[in-house]
Amino acid sequence: MAVAEAIxxxxxxxxxxxxxxxxxxxxxxxxxxxLVAVFWLVPTVSLLAISLRDPSTYGVTGWWTVFTAPTQLxxxxxxxxxxxxxxxxGVLDSVVTTALITVPATVLVTVISSLAAYSLVFGRWxxxxxxxxxxxxxxxxxxxxxxxxxxxxxxxxxxLTGFNPFGTLPGVVIFHVAFGLPFGIFLMRNFYTxxxxxxxxxxxIDGAGEWTLFRRVVLxxxxxxxxxxxxxxxxxxxxxxxxxxxxxxGNAHHTLTIYLYSFxxxxxxxxxxxxxxxxxxxxxxxxxxxxxQRYFVRGVLAGAVK
Amino acid sequence: xxxxxxxxxxxxxxxGNLAVDRLNLDIADGEFVCLVGPSGCGKTTALxxxxxxxxxxSGRVRIxxxxxxxxxxxxxxxALVFQSYxxxxxxxxxxxxxxxxxxxxxxxxxxEKAVREAARIxxxxxxxxxxxxxLSGGQRQRVALGRAIVREPAAFLMDEPxxxxxxxxxxxxxxxxARLHQRLEATMIYVTHDQVEAMTMADRIxxxxxGVLQQVGTPKDLYEQPANRFVAGFIGSPAMNFVEAEVTxxxxxxxxLAEGLEVVLADAQAARLRDRGLRSVTVGVRPEHLHPxxxxxxxxxxxxxxDVVEFLGNDExxxxxxxxxxxxxIVDADVRLAVGDRVVLSAxxxxxxxxxxxxxxxxxxx
Ligand SMILES: Nc1ncnc2c1ncn2[C@@H]1O[C@H](COP(=O)(O)OP(=O)(O)OP(=O)(O)O)[C@@H](O)[C@H]1O
Ligand SMILES: [Mg+2]
Numbered sequence: 001m002a003v004a005e006a007i008x009x010x011x012x013x014x015x016x017x018x019x020x021x022x023x024x025x026x027x028x029x030x031x032x033x034x035l036v037a038v039f040w041l042v043p044t045v046s047l048l049a050i051s052l053r054d055p056s057t058y059g060v061t062g063w064w065t066v067f068t069a070p071t072q073l074x075x076x077x078x079x080x081x082x083x084x085x086x087x088x089x090g091v092l093d094s095v096v097t098t099a100l101i102t103v104p105a106t107v108l109v110t111v112i113s114s115l116a117a118y119s120l121v122f123g124r125w126x127x128x129x130x131x132x133x134x135x136x137x138x139x140x141x142x143x144x145x146x147x148x149x150x151x152x153x154x155x156x157x158x159x160l161t162g163f164n165p166f167g168t169l170p171g172v173v174i175f176h177v178a179f180g181l182p183f184g185i186f187l188m189r190n191f192y193t194x195x196x197x198x199x200x201x202x203x204x205i206d207g208a209g210e211w212t213l214f215r216r217v218v219l220x221x222x223x224x225x226x227x228x229x230x231x232x233x234x235x236x237x238x239x240x241x242x243x244x245x246x247x248x249x250g251n252a253h254h255t256l257t258i259y260l261y262s263f264x265x266x267x268x269x270x271x272x273x274x275x276x277x278x279x280x281x282x283x284x285x286x287x288x289x290x291x292x293q294r295y296f297v298r299g300v301l302a303g304a305v306k
Numbered sequence: 307x308x309x310x311x312x313x314x315x316x317x318x319x320x321x322g323n324l325a326v327d328r329l330n331l332d333i334a335d336g337e338f339v340c341l342v343g344p345s346g347c348g349k350t351t352a353l354x355x356x357x358x359x360x361x362x363x364s365g366r367v368r369i370x371x372x373x374x375x376x377x378x379x380x381x382x383x384x385a386l387v388f389q390s391y392x393x394x395x396x397x398x399x400x401x402x403x404x405x406x407x408x409x410x411x412x413x414x415x416x417x418e419k420a421v422r423e424a425a426r427i428x429x430x431x432x433x434x435x436x437x438x439x440x441l442s443g444g445q446r447q448r449v450a451l452g453r454a455i456v457r458e459p460a461a462f463l464m465d466e467p468x469x470x471x472x473x474x475x476x477x478x479x480x481x482x483x484a485r486l487h488q489r490l491e492a493t494m495i496y497v498t499h500d501q502v503e504a505m506t507m508a509d510r511i512x513x514x515x516x517g518v519l520q521q522v523g524t525p526k527d528l529y530e531q532p533a534n535r536f537v538a539g540f541i542g543s544p545a546m547n548f549v550e551a552e553v554t555x556x557x558x559x560x561x562x563l564a565e566g567l568e569v570v571l572a573d574a575q576a577a578r579l580r581d582r583g584l585r586s587v588t589v590g591v592r593p594e595h596l597h598p599x600x601x602x603x604x605x606x607x608x609x610x611x612x613d614v615v616e617f618l619g620n621d622e623x624x625x626x627x628x629x630x631x632x633x634x635x636i637v638d639a640d641v642r643l644a645v646g647d648r649v650v651l652s653a654x655x656x657x658x659x660x661x662x663x664x665x666x667x668x669x670x671x672x
Contacts, residue, residue: 204359
């Protein structure tokens, strides 16, 4: 009897799950989610299809014909874009350039924000609230306002030290880090305030110093927030055009967005480059998103206190 | 294991709030001392100063003879069991217990041995791989205890470790902690606002009120010879009854009178009152010392009418009105008292406590 029950249980659970999925409210939710997915997927799939078709077909037959005539699929466009290899100004060179900007900018913002938030929440110095309010104030400063002052600042720094960050990769990275930090600190600080202070005190008694507390207690607990921050920051920097355009001025290496932008400007008949380059620029953030997604665990703090 | 001494320990919070006021307490090696007092009296603050989590405003904490005022928590060789457990939610039960030893660079094999031993004592062996979130309240509590005992600290500090448990589990864990204390022969400082916990577990109890130490002694001392009205009212359950009474002299003897109350004093006590020139005193008598029926000679007599009778099994808890006051008594269930009955309750002279009504100090010295 008990054995029979144990065997049938999963089946029962399955039917129940199915039933709950079919309940009106769930049904509506699933329809909405389905629509959202379709809206998101159609343009992406079309871009992918265009990038995989011969450029001569553009404007002659629709991209959706790839479903009925898959033989027209070809990697020709990619081969052509990649054929220049790492030559300056080519697509692979822009991928590398963008990565050289995005990865440091993301890592720096995530690390510095986490450390700053640790100090703001668990530190024991005066004026923590004031500093935090200042950070909140910086959240609303528009990027455009800072372009000229920062360029001048770089110039002045160049006069002083002989290294002018304007037009260099470090210059772009520094700008992105500076603009990513207020939001990063805001996000991490708000997350850390939810970590019970008792946990850190328990750690102190167990023998941990500040650095160990940060690494072994706070950082693992803050991982979901750090992961979201890293994703936001990565996508924001990866897709940035304005900052790159201004601060890479004069540099032979371009970001992907600048690379794509230059094609929209010069050659009217370059849809295939845009489609192919667009797919290349979408792929990386997607990989990042799915790689970090597993850190979005709910209820990391369960069982800590009480 | 070590002796812990508090010398004039004082904490004044920013804003001027005096949370602990010149606390002096000498805790012997291996002793189990309870700090008790009502909510907000400064128990946690005192404990946190011993642990090093709170700055000391003035005074000294000595652990094993050494002043530790300026040492960070990790160098004080103490373990603290938090009221909230404070388990690391992202670590397994095993790692929660092992963390302190890992940080102290204890060899792996030794850590494993210590953790397994603690898990065995606390009956946690089956849960070592679980996260705290997958445990019941009682199991979490035991993990918190385990984290403390694997370290073999000089002293254990516990801040109301049982307050989040239900009544049954509380009694069970109370026994577990008492057993643990006997087994480890460790110095333990245990904070609670529950005097029953203190009475059942402690070698000595320190009663604190509004940051000031009221009395230190064995549970028996505090119960039989409370130093003042606060301790008398705090220790013992249900709480002691108090009645303000006038001192009257007639003929050879002294009597204390209030509405519905008469206390005939023994000669020694009468003399002491006369020496102090007191016109009125506070009379205290414990519920368990009040018995129905009149009593000849010295002692206390109280006439009252019964409001509520609570059946406790062997005994009955009686709420009675006497001269506009609520008086509580515990009487044998065989006595069969009913609501509305008028009774005389009496107590023997040795069970009558007298307090100075102005300073609340005990006038009863035995
Ligand atoms: N960080 C703080 N700043 C200022 N005052 C504080 C602080 N922490 C506690 N207090 C005050 O100090 C007094 C003692 O607090 P404490 O936490 O030691 O009480 P307690 O005896 O542990 O009470 P409970 O039984 O409720 O836990 C209280 O009046 C409290 O309001
Ligand atoms: Mg407390």
